[in-house]
Amino acid sequence: MSNTTEHSFSLVITGAPYSSQAPQTALAFAEAVIAAGHRIDRVFLYGDGVHLASALIAPPSDEMNLPKLWSEFLAEHNIPAVACIASALRRGLVNEQEQKRYELSASNLLPAFEIAGLGEWVESTIKSTKTLYFHAGD
Amino acid sequence: METLIVIDQAPYGSFAGREALDMAFSLAAFDQPASLLFTGAGVHWLRKGQAPDSIHQKSVEKNLSAAPIFGIEQLLVDSASCERFGLTVDDLPDGITLIDGNADMIGRYQNVLFAG
Numbered sequence: 645m646s647n648t649t650e651h652s653f654s655l656v657i658t659g660a661p662y663s664s665q666a667p668q669t670a671l672a673f674a675e676a677v678i679a680a681g682h683r684i685d686r687v688f689l690y691g692d693g694v695h696l697a698s699a700l701i702a703p704p705s706d707e708m709n710l711p712k713l714w715s716e717f718l719a720e721h722n723i724p725a726v727a728c729i730a731s732a733l734r735r736g737l738v739n740e741q742e743q744k745r746y747e748l749s750a751s752n753l754l755p756a757f758e759i760a761g762l763g764e765w766v767e768s769t770i771k772s773t774k775t776l777y778f779h780a781g782d
Numbered sequence: 783m784e785t786l787i788v789i790d791q792a793p794y795g796s797f798a799g800r801e802a803l804d805m806a807f808s809l810a811a812f813d814q815p816a817s818l819l820f821t822g823a824g825v826h827w828l829r830k831g832q833a834p835d836s837i838h839q840k841s842v843e844k845n846l847s848a849a850p851i852f853g854i855e856q857l858l859v860d861s862a863s864c865e866r867f868g869l870t871v872d873d874l875p876d877g878i879t880l881i882d883g884n885a886d887m888i889g890r891y892q893n894v895l896f897a898g
Contacts, residue, residue, distance in 0.1 A: 658798070658898030691801050691898050731801065762808035769785065769893060770814065779898040 652683040654768035657693035659780035661710040662703070666778040667696045671714055673776070678721055685772045687718065687725040688765045689757070692780065694727040694737045697757035715756035725757045726764045784815040784855065786891035789824040793842040794834055799827065802897035803845055810853040817891075818849070821860035821883045824897075825867050828859060828874050843875070850877060858883065 655674060659666025670687075677684055689696055701711050718725050727737060732753075733746070739759050743751040753759060769775045787806045789799050809816035820827050832843045849857055859874065860883030871880065881887060888894055 656895075658801075690805075691798060693898075730804065734797070762805060763812060765805070766808055766812045766814060769809070770783075775893060775895075777895050777898070779896065 650682055651677075651774055652685050652772045653677055654686050654688065654765075654772040654775040655684065655778065656688045656690055656765065656768075656775065657696060657778045658689075658691040659778060660692035660695040661701065663692065663695075664780035666693065666780055667710045667714065668708070670776075670778040671710070671717060673778075674717060674723075684721065684723050686764065686768045687714075687723060688768060689725070689727040689731070690765070691728075691731050692735070693778075694732045694735055697725070697727045697732075697754050698737055699752045699754045711754055715754050718756040726760045727753070727757050728765070729759050729761050732759050783892050784817060785809055785893040785895065786817050786819055786888060788819045788821060788888070788894065788896045789827060790820075790822040791897060792823040792826040793832075794837065794839055798897040799824070800842065800845070802895070803842070805895070806849075806854055807852045813853075815855050817856040817858060818854060819858045819860065819881075819883050819888070821863050823863075823867070825859055825863045825869055828869065828878060830873065830875060847875070 655670050657666050657670050661667045674684055696711055696714055698711060703709055737753060738748055738751045739753040740751045787802050789802055791799055793799055806816045806818055827842050832841050834841050857878045858881050859878050861880045
């Protein structure tokens with residue numbers, strides 16, 4: 645594919661896996677971005693999208709494991725991925741640090757993701773040439 | 783590089799609108815210009831006298847009144863949507879600008895995002 649202008653993308657996913665198509669559509673888009681020689685600066689999970697970073701999602705073995713597929717993609721291309729802390733805490737997605745802070749019984753953040761504030765998203769919108777949103781669409 | 787955040791759903795039915803508002807406040811906190819457009823059922827955000835205490839939610843009316851303090855550039859509302867949902871100019875809080883929220887208007891912003 646000819647590519648005269650290189651873009652850098654930030655992807656914001658607000659739809660949850662299995663409840664919406666958003667994480668799968670975003671992954672297909674992200675793969676196409678890399679294949680076309682562009683860059684992805686960051687993936688930001690917001691609202692219900694934070695469920696994608698859960699280590700406790702266990703779909704049947706003959707179905708797509710979206711958290712696993714996303715984790716592999718992020719690791720392979722060395723792309724930072726952030727779940728919004730306010731969205732995550734409301735929906736039961738925590739790392740060890742937040743588990744301790746809120747004295748919760750477990751943590752469940754996949755290693756490919758980190759938890760941080762909306763400032764990371766603001767930085768993305770400034771840094772990337774394009775920021776795209778993947779919503780649940782209902 | 784101004785961002786337009788479009789709220790097109792009524793408040794309280796989901797967290798999407800509130801989380802979009804948090805995005806707007808966050809941009810403003812980092813000195814990035816942001817404006818809000820209320821359109822479709824989103825115009826219900828602007829109704830006065832909301833009383834969400836009975837459903838144990840925080841008033842979006844109160845949240846929105848903080849917008850100028852946070853440095854939100856403009857609060858815009860689509861006039862056709864106001865008409866459709868029976869809101870007159872007198873019903874709207876201070877500091878709201880009535881506009882024609884059409885594609886041309888939205889297209890003037892470099893970044894546009896809808897509440898999920």
